[in-house]
Amino acid sequence: MSAEDARVSLTGKFGLKPLTKENLLFYYLPVQGTLSYTALSINVMNPSLVLRIFPRRDITNVLLFNTILGSGLYLYNRPHLSALTTKEKLLYSSFGAVTFSLGSVLIWAIVRSIVPQNVALCTACGIGSGVALIKIARTYAEHADSLVKKA
Template sequence: MNPHLMVRLFPRRDITDILFISAGGGAGLWLWARPHVAAAAPARRFSWAFLGGCLWPLGSIFLWAILRSSVGQRPVIGTILGVSTGAMLTNIAIDYFNYIELMFCGELRLPDETYSPNSDDEKYDIDL
């Protein structure tokens, strides 16, 4: 969210693409190594890891583009928002995958009666 910072840190090169590719590769490799996909066929496992590796960094880029347009020309606020939302998205994703793996390993079970937005319809059904 602060392109001027990248120019200051790396004045002779644009390493943005390298950073995005390494973030996607890291996310994909992390997903590849998760226990809940270990039993899948390698081609399927690769496609899931590739999809997650693409969606995770690119989703954050879209979020940052929206935030940057709302912040305007305030690079300090943009940098703080970028770092904090990046950490928040990573924390949410890790929490989600840990939850999935608890369900996969049988340590967490779905309740017998799951909530549905339409579950109360029978209670209030009025026959005219």
């Protein structure tokens, strides 16, 4: 078995895709964006928890950047944008990523003002709403993709 075959079978065992430029941009970075999005939900809903983990640095902007990058790359590579120019794909995927991310932050800020200040409850509301919003966004993108006529 060659080194390449061993690497492919190892990634396959864990359900991961091989490390290629395409997979890095349109699989791994979106996955990392999803993880950042989840951490961002906790950060907005329960900032004291995140401050305990990272006491010397506010990581909000890092999480927001990674969230926007990951969701933007996810949208950029969707079939419903495939017929567009690169410039249009960048514009639309950036708009979708920023709108989704900042809209989520606004939703979490509103929810945080309504939910009692309980660490576990705020964290659960952040993660739960984040998972729900990701599911809705993914289903919406898949629906838009389904409307594209296959050549």
